[in-house]
Amino acid sequence: MSRWTASVAHLCPEPALSSTSTPAASTGPPLPLPSAASLCLACFTLLLVTAGTATGACPPRVGHEPLQVLASGINCSWTLERHTRSYNHLEGDVRLRRLYSANKFFLCIDKTGKVDGTRRKNYADSLMEIRSVSVGVVAIKSVSTGLYLAMSKKGTLFGSVKYNPSCKFKERIEENGYNTYASLRWKHGGRQMFVSLNGRGKPRRGHKARRRHPSTHFLPMLPS
Known part of the structure; x- marks a missing residue:
């Protein structure tokens, strides 16, 4: 101390108070203290x-x-x-789910790469591996076929053998509790393109789907 x-x-020295003490070598006017x-x-x-x-x-x-x-x-x-906070702990998170649409179909990908909807609850091709690749972005892979859900530039859904940027989807929980999945890579006229199954269980083109439409709403269900 x-x-x-x-x-x-x-x-912090105390200022000199004496008027007689001046620097010996100073030739100019004194500097102000x-x-x-x-x-x-x-x-x-x-x-x-x-x-x-x-x-x-x-x-x-x-x-x-x-x-x-x-x-x-x-x-x-x-x-x-x-x-910005780091959310790296979310990357790599894997969930096994069946994506059940609001139109009462399970999303599935067969071995030929065809994307479709089925009402069969325990259909093998409908079991999906949903992996978080970054914050709010997932990759969806069929467990039985090993194919990744992908969307083309034109909004067509298909199964891809290799994982690529077209296989990334933005996952969002909507107000009704269902999830929507929008292509991270592709947009149509500046609008997001969504994974969608119509009333017959057939995939809709991404640019024809809208966030609030039931065809784009999916409920990730635990496998039974």
Whole structure:
């Protein structure tokens, strides 16, 4: 404590009050001395920063200036930029589900790559592996055939042997509790294209489907 006080006193000397003491080598007009108030403020700021550094705490914020120069090296929430939270723990999450549409069909992909709907509850081709590839984005794969659900540029659904950008879908939970799946890669006239099964269980072209239409709503059901 005594050593720290001495260092502060060395950094904040008292102004010379004697009018007869002038520098021996000075040839120009004397430089104006800082006021006592400014010296006190500087010493007080230095005390706070030094104390915060010693204890690992953040010095108090003065006004709206974060004192980034004085507090460099201190890990304070208001001296660093706010970064986007990392949701990497969601990547790689795998769920086994059957996608049951609001039109009462299960989405399925057969071995030829044809996408269709079936009313058979335990149909093998309707069991899907839904894998999170990034935040809010999933890849859907048929467990029995090993084919990925994909959407072409024209909005046609098909089964792809290889995983590629056309196999990525944005998964969103709607207000009614059902999920919608929109192509991450393709859009039509700036509008999203959705996975959809019509009233006969046939896939609709993505550009003809709308988010609020029941044909685009799917309920991920646990396999029985």
